[in-house]
Amino acid sequence: MSPGFRSSRLRHAATLALLFALALVSTRPVMAVDFDAPPPNLDTARKLYESGNYQQAIDYATNGQELDPWISTWEVIKSRSLLALGRYEDAYRSLSAFVDDRQYELLPRLLLREACLYTARYEEARSQYDALGFLVNEYSRRYGYNPEDIVSVGRIAELYEVEPKIVLESFYRRAQELRTAPASAFLAAGDLALDKHDYQLASKTFQQGLESFPENPDLWHGLAESFREDDRSKLAEYASRALEINPKHTATLCLLAENHIAAESYPAAETLLDMALQTNPLSPHALSLKASIAYIKNDNARGDELRAAALSTWTSNPSVDYQIGLQLSRKYRFEDAATSQRIALSLDETFTPARIQLAQDLLRLARNEEAWKHAERVYREDPYNIAAYNLVTLEERLSQFATLESERFLVRMSSTEAPIYGQRVLNLLENAYATLSERYGIELPLKTTVEIYPNPADFETRTFGMPGTPGFLGVCFGPVFTINSPASRANNWEAVLYHEFCHSITLTLSQNRMPRWLSEGISVYEERLANPAWGQRMSANYRDRILSGAMQTIGDMSSAFLKAEDGEDIQFAYFQSYLVVDFLIREHGMEAMRGLLADLGEGVEVNQAIAKRFAPLPQLDEAFASFAQEQARQLAGDYRFSPPDSPFASALLLLQPKKDYRLALQDGRALLEQGNWEQAVAALEPLVAEAGYLPGEENAHWPLARAYRELGQEQKEIETLRAITRHEAGRLGPVERLLELSLSRQDSESAFKWANAWIAINPMAETPWRALLRSAIDNERSDYAAEAARSLIALNPPDKPSLHYQLAELLQTSDAPAAKRHVMLALQDAPRFQKAYLLLDKLQKAIAAENRQTQTDPLNALDLDNNFFQ
Known part of the structure; x- marks a missing residue:
């Protein structure tokens, strides 16, 4: 210590x-000041300090001290200025x-x-x-x-x-x-809230302070920092306000540098840090961030040099290694990050930020037992630490999860959900492993841990340390990945699992040294290979962005996610990342991509590795721009897109020879809402035939399918709905309708397909499982029928005895003891179930015959009432 x-x-x-x-x-007034003495101008001294004129503040305060040495504020301003320098x-x-x-x-x-x-x-x-x-x-x-x-x-x-x-x-x-x-009352309270990870309270407190002290850069910096885990655009806005007042504000320069490090804009980050070091060449914060950049770039010698400089004055300062570890953790370098936090704790075992960060890094390395101990210690010593409280609460909830295990995976999920679709999770993951490990030539050294959360807040706590980061379906750390349960949001959970596990493969291959855009691009690319209806595809929005030049160059792709201001920007970052990967593999092959990941694992900087494995970046950027623009132009055939909701859209339509897709779709929808089914079909059919498939708000297939339905044109409706499912596997509406039509037409083969498609979106509904049970029996797929019966039983419907009986029938030839158990469970809930007695008798005889051969009754261990059936 x-x-x-x-x-x-x-x-x-x-x-x-x-x-x-x-x-x-008490409320007793302070003693009166002697107004005969020349009044020192403390406001001027404060303004000099707060504006970053530190040397002037020192000189001014020194003169003030000579005039009135009894005013301690002179010493406070002078010494703070000296510390700032x-x-x-x-x-x-x-x-x-x-x-x-x-x-x-x-x-x-x-x-x-x-x-x-x-x-x-x-x-x-x-x-x-x-x-x-x-x-x-x-x-x-x-x-x-x-x-x-x-x-x-x-x-x-x-x-x-x-x-x-x-x-x-x-x-x-x-x-x-x-x-x-004073301003310090708000600064101290805000800092305390930040220390306890209560960012909402911190933000409120700093804003209250700014109402009285709008020119205080420390308050603006605190307000900016309160958004570091939330809205980074506000962080940048408030940080800029601090720097307008004090361009030398070291803490703010460092905060903005961290923002650039997150975006992998290392030159910009280093420029900001150099500015901070011009003011204070010994700043531990600035030097530790520079050391972080060196370590991220695998320049360990330079990192060690900068770390030593950061510790040159305060040699046991734990915040230096904490900051280095934090930046490494944000780059998914969890092993290195955990090492840094251990060093920080060796310097000061009471340094809470390092201990809670170590707990989070260990969780991401699947070292849960040690992680919980650190989280519990922080919470025990500081019950007001929100991050520790969240982790301790999460541990309690995770202890109630079911654990499923296969050869390559350890899956933790709700004990309610596990018996319903848990086996499907394992099957999909094992198949994904077989495919992706072969494609990338790697065997993972450890089982991959997968956690599926029915409560989004628990997912956010596990993933980000705090709830309040919505919008993520899943997040992968390498040996561990987490996803939101399909019970919490409608999406294709099978696609999400495949996507996240692909991250496990590529992060392991690159030793967690790959940029986010490349990792996401490969995962979307692999989704599309596994199932063309998974992943992302060109949309009208993406087309507009690409053709308007809103793309990043390949060399600047790392900023695509950080510069995103809303959900649409994030989705476009995913799509552009996929386009880059698709382009690189098309042009240079999969072997080059595997080589790129290997180079990253050896510490080669990403743009250097890309140039080495593919082509010089200027050449790649030019070729990729042409490729992306060609992909965009192919969307919608001869149709053009007017700006949505443009007041000049009609005039533009008259002036331009191309037909306007958005206006035509708008007309078709209007006819549909008016009940003019035939006219709606006449308006929408050309869009589908000539423009092809468009996802999202510009989709014409879904309204056309409704028009066909209203006209009773069932076969055309089915063909249109099938087109939707070929392109988008996460839309439940078309799947529900296709299953309904399959059942009404007694098409068991189609019903089997659409029941499975529904389960891939929402496995917690009874309808698809019942359809799967029925269609699987019709198609003689006893394995699927048994799975459906088990899942329905886990959903606890009112006809459980019947389901137990059906499951017993399905198992009687393959697993007579299990069949006997289920028929007895049926009789437990329905003692007068005559068909169950007949099946039980049949099973008893079969088991007895087997026992005569083996002299072993596997059911002897069952604790059953001998008089139950009398």
């Missing part, structure tokens, strides 16, 4: 004294002299403790820590009048681990409610 972070010796006494101080606070020794000497003279001042002593840490004076830092506790214990009454002192007492209470709720309510909010509430 490094000095200066934790002590239990004074904690209890300090807590009581802090509460006692609160009780003694990285002049830690100067700050220490100035603060030490001041505190020796003014021993009862809290904020200068807090800053002195900080300066001691940054100058490796750990014993003195401990002494200052103890002195702060002593002052609050022995002289608590004197600190109850000044708002800055109240905030300082709160900061000391945090050091002594007083309950966060007490700190927030009794000190920070009390200071905020005073007429002369």
Whole structure:
């Protein structure tokens, strides 16, 4: 443990004294100022500091001290400016002299403790820590009048681990409610909320502070940081406001650099960090981020050099390795990330951010047992840490999950859902493994862990550490991937499983060193190979974006996801990633793609690896742009697309020779809503015939199928619905209707197909399982029939005895003991079920005959009432 972070010796006494101080606070006014003395201009000094004119602030505050040495704010402004410049020794000497003279001042002593840490004076830092506790214990009454002192007492209470709720309510909010509430009251409260991962409270607190202090860059930075796990566009907006006020604000420059690191825009990140280092060449935050970039680029020697520089002043600073590990974790380098967090904890085992991040990284490495121990320790020591609370709660829920296992997979899912479609999950994954491991020439060293969450909030907690990140169907970390259960959202869960497992293959092959766009592009590409109805396809929206030049170049693909401002942008990032992969494999073959992944695994930078395996980037960019534009132009044949909802759409239609697809579709839908079925068919049929298939809002097949249905043209309706399912496997409406038509036509083969298609979207509905049971029996598919019966039983319908009986019939020749068990379960719920008695008798005789041969009754272990059937 490094000095200066934790002590239990004074904690209890300090807590009581802090509460006692609160009780003694009165509303008595502060003593009047001697107005005959020349008034120092503190506002000017603050503005110089807050605007980043640190040297001017130092000089100005020094002059102010000479005029009135009794005002401690001069020393606070001067020492904070020295710390901002990285002049830690100067700050220490100035603060030490001041505190020796003014021993009862809290904020200068807090800053002195900080300066001691940054100058490796750990014993003195401990002494200052103890002195702060002593002052609050022995002289608590004197600190109850000044708002800055109240905030300082709160900061000391945090050091002594007083309950966060007490700190927030009794000190920070009390200071905020005073007429002369300082900015520090809002900064301290917001920082506390950030520390506990309560980003919503942090955002609210910083915004409240900005109402009174709109020119405070620290508040703008805090507000920006409160959006780091949410809306990055707001992060950038608020960070820019901070830099408008103070272009040298190191914390904000580092925050924006982190944003660029996430986008793999490393040159931009390094530029921001260099700007920060121009102000403070010793900034541990900036240097640790530069070290992170070096490690991400596999330049370990440079990373070690920068890490050493970051630790050169405060050698036991845990935040350095924590920050390095955090950035590595965001690049899916979980092994390296966990190592960094372990180093951080070796420097200070009480450093909570490192421990909770280590827990999350270990979960992503499928080392759950160790991960839960770390999460539980954080929660035990800090019940107000939301991230720890979420993980501990998640552990409890996961303990109630069922675990299914096959040769290559370990699947955890709801105990309610597991008996319904769990075996299908295993079967699909094993088939995916056989296909993808052969294609990419790799055998995974460990079983892949798959977790399926019926509660989206649990999925978000498991995946991102916090709930509140909707929109993801699944996320893969390599040896572990998580998905939302089909019970929580309508989508083709089979496609999602295949997509995420493909990530496991490619992340392992590249040793988790591949950019997101390439990983997503390959997974969508493999989806399309496995089932043309899976994955993404060209849409009118994508066509417009491509032809308008809204694509990224291949060399800049890493920014595609980070620059996305909404869901449509994200989906286009997926599609463009797929297009790039499709283009590269078409032009250069699968072997080159495997080579690219191998190069990434060896640490080659992605654009260098692409140029090595395929072609120089300028050449590739030009060829890819032509390829993508050609793909886009092929959509919709001779139709053109006017801007949706354009007031000039009709005029454009008259001026341009091409027919307008959107206007024609709009006319067809209007006729459909009016009940003009024949006219709707006349309007929609040319769109389908000439433009082909368009997904999304521009889809003409679905309204045309409805028109055919209304006209009783059943065969045409079926053909149109089938076209939808050939292109989009996640649309339930067409599948439901096709199953309904198959059953009404007694087409058991088609019913079998559409029942399975429905289950691939929503396995929790009874209808498709009943259709599967019936059609499988008709088609003599006893394996599917037995699966359907088991799944229906797990859904707990009112006719369970009948289902148990049907399952017993299906199993009687292949597994007589299991058949006997099911017929007895049928009789348990329906004791007068005569056909079940007959089947039971038949099974008893068959088992007895077998027992005479083996002299073993496998059912002897069953705990059954001998008189049950009498």
